[in-house]
Amino acid sequence: MSSMDRPEIEIRGLHKSFGDNEVLRGIDLDIGRGEVVCVIGPSGSGKSTLLRCVNLLEEPTAGQVFVGGTEVTDLDVDIDAVRRRIGMVFQQFNLFPHVTVTENLTLPQRRVLRRDKAEAFEVARRNLERVGLADKADAYPSQLSGGQQQRVAIARALSMGPEVMLFDEPTSALDPELVGEVLAVMRQLAAEGMTMMVVTHEMSFAREVADRVVFMDGGVIVEEGPAERVVGDPQQVRTRNFLMRILDPAAAEQPGDTTSERPAKEL
Amino acid sequence: MTSRLTRRQRRRISQGVQYAVFVAVLVLIGLGADWDRLQNQFAQKDLASELFPDIITIALRNTVVYTVSGFVFGLVLGLVIALMRLSSVAPYRWVASVYIEIFRGLPALLIFIFVGVAVPLAFPGTEIPGGTYGKVALGLGLVAAAYMAETIRAGIQAVPKGQMEAARSLGFSHARAMVSVVIPQAFRIVIPPLTNELVLLFKDSSLVLFLGVTLQERELTKFGRDLASQTANSTPILVAGLCYLLVTVPLSIVVRRLEARADKAR
Ligand SMILES: Nc1ncnc2c1ncn2[C@@H]1O[C@H](COP(=O)(O)OP(=O)(O)OP(=O)(O)O)[C@@H](O)[C@H]1O
Ligand SMILES: [Mg+2]
Numbered sequence: 001m002s003s004m005d006r007p008e009i010e011i012r013g014l015h016k017s018f019g020d021n022e023v024l025r026g027i028d029l030d031i032g033r034g035e036v037v038c039v040i041g042p043s044g045s046g047k048s049t050l051l052r053c054v055n056l057l058e059e060p061t062a063g064q065v066f067v068g069g070t071e072v073t074d075l076d077v078d079i080d081a082v083r084r085r086i087g088m089v090f091q092q093f094n095l096f097p098h099v100t101v102t103e104n105l106t107l108p109q110r111r112v113l114r115r116d117k118a119e120a121f122e123v124a125r126r127n128l129e130r131v132g133l134a135d136k137a138d139a140y141p142s143q144l145s146g147g148q149q150q151r152v153a154i155a156r157a158l159s160m161g162p163e164v165m166l167f168d169e170p171t172s173a174l175d176p177e178l179v180g181e182v183l184a185v186m187r188q189l190a191a192e193g194m195t196m197m198v199v200t201h202e203m204s205f206a207r208e209v210a211d212r213v214v215f216m217d218g219g220v221i222v223e224e225g226p227a228e229r230v231v232g233d234p235q236q237v238r239t240r241n242f243l244m245r246i247l248d249p250a251a252a253e254q255p256g257d258t259t260s261e262r263p264a265k266e267l
Numbered sequence: 268m269t270s271r272l273t274r275r276q277r278r279r280i281s282q283g284v285q286y287a288v289f290v291a292v293l294v295l296i297g298l299g300a301d302w303d304r305l306q307n308q309f310a311q312k313d314l315a316s317e318l319f320p321d322i323i324t325i326a327l328r329n330t331v332v333y334t335v336s337g338f339v340f341g342l343v344l345g346l347v348i349a350l351m352r353l354s355s356v357a358p359y360r361w362v363a364s365v366y367i368e369i370f371r372g373l374p375a376l377l378i379f380i381f382v383g384v385a386v387p388l389a390f391p392g393t394e395i396p397g398g399t400y401g402k403v404a405l406g407l408g409l410v411a412a413a414y415m416a417e418t419i420r421a422g423i424q425a426v427p428k429g430q431m432e433a434a435r436s437l438g439f440s441h442a443r444a445m446v447s448v449v450i451p452q453a454f455r456i457v458i459p460p461l462t463n464e465l466v467l468l469f470k471d472s473s474l475v476l477f478l479g480v481t482l483q484e485r486e487l488t489k490f491g492r493d494l495a496s497q498t499a500n501s502t503p504i505l506v507a508g509l510c511y512l513l514v515t516v517p518l519s520i521v522v523r524r525l526e527a528r529a530d531k532a533r
Pocket of ligand 2: 049168169
């Protein structure tokens with residue numbers, strides 16, 4: 001029972017530097033089973049790096065990460081085995097362009113999970129249906145729209161049967177009219193009880209779907225809490241400034257706003 | 268004084284000059300060369316017909332066999348060296364770099380002589396498997412591998428980093444991701460330059476000349492040269508040359524098509 005009580009993702013004192021550039025300066029974050037957490041923050045604040053530390057695409061400089069009770073940062077852990085339990089969706093989709101949509105879903109199952117052909121195909125079919133793309137099974141990624149490609153990427157991650165899903169700005173590379181279809185799939189996934197960590201600029205999605213919103217700036221968590229509070233009524237100046245810029249990009253930063261610790265971004 | 272020509276006029280004049288030079292050179296060559304003597308020496312019809320079928324069934328066939336075996340050996344070795352160059356283990360990278368520099372820096376002829384002389388000396392009693400064919404595969408392959416390694420390395424690096432990351436995030440090990448995801452994509456990128464390498468190898472197979480081969484092992488150049496000296500006429504050389512072109516020209520056209528298609532896909 002005790003492992004049920006542990007958070008699905010535990011991040012403890014996480015630091016990450018690239019050379020002299022300290023990108024993460026001590027992150028502590030717990031994400032419970034079935035919880036949806038949106039991570040927001042300005043460009044370069046370390047959101048992607050944080051997400052990539054969870055499945056060790058980036059190796060933390062210090063600190064610990066646990067997923068489902070297993071320490072990801074343990075040097076002796078079988079990282080490939082841990083990653084199978086963590087699905088990841090990238091901004092640029094990263095589908096395998098040299099194989100069909102179905103093969104994008106079956107290749108990892110067969111090579112990594114050693115599933116037999118029939119089972120892999122069955123799982124692929126089910127997951128393509130889940131994202132509404134059963135009719136694109138035999139297409140190549142280049143024949144799909146960005147939104148369709150991203151949905152295939154989600155289906156590919158789901159085919160591995162992950163306990164946790166990480167999303168790094170899954171809609172940022174999409175034309176505006178294609179954002180909705182991807183968010184719909186993610187919303188459905190959240191409703192099914194998937195544990196999700198989502199880096200996003202889609203504030204309406206965060207408000208509507210996220211159990212919690214984390215605002216990062218300068219490599220630390222500045223503010224976190226329920227979506228309606230962090231997005232609707234932010235307590236910190238930095239959060240407020242960021243949200244103002246996001247929600248109304250045309251408006252310049254308020255002149256005379258002396259409480260802002262960082263210089264206004266160029267533009 | 269500034270010229271008052273329009274762009275259209277300028278283009279016409281420029282093209283006119285270029286055509287005139289072209290025609291003038293053709294006429295000079297046509298008038299200047301001694302065509303009768305050339306035909307006597309290089310294009311004796313009855314001599315040429317005597318070359319068949321041996322020039323195809325033995326010489327061209329051997330040229331193709333030498334080329335293909337050298338290419339296959341070079342491709343495998345080239346892939347290994349490319350992966351060594353990209354390895355995180357520093358000594359692998361050093362060995363691969365040294366190999367590439369040495370074998371790209373030496374004339375292929377020197378390497379053939381080396382394979383023919385030094386290998387039997389260094390390992391007395393051991394035969395290179397496959398006799399002459401093995402030696403040729405080794406000689407051609409050693410050189411080709413150096414060029415192909417660089418081509419393949421560039422191809423692997425041209426595959427977006429996100430592909431490896433996606434594979435790793437799905438639980439692929441680094442090696443498995445390389446084999447299943449990165450290398451298949453890299454090979455699509457490098458098919459045109461590798462086909463080019465095949466054309467170069469096809470011509471380099473003439474260096475077999477320096478290994479000493481039996482009558483049945485002769486390839487196009489050796490065959491042509493032998494028969495030319497037997498008949499005291501150069502027609503066999505011309506025919507052998509045409510046999511090379513028979514293969515290299517279509518291959519070059521294929522390369523150009525592949526490159527055009529790769530450009531379009533981008
Ligand atoms: N592989 C890397 N090597 C060196 N520096 C890096 C690397 N990856 C990220 N950085 C640096 O880390 C900092 C944070 O990057 P990160 O991608 O985590 O930011 P982000 O919050 O995701 O920004 P964005 O909204 O633009 O995606 C940046 O200054 C970036 O230059
Ligand atoms: Mg990012």
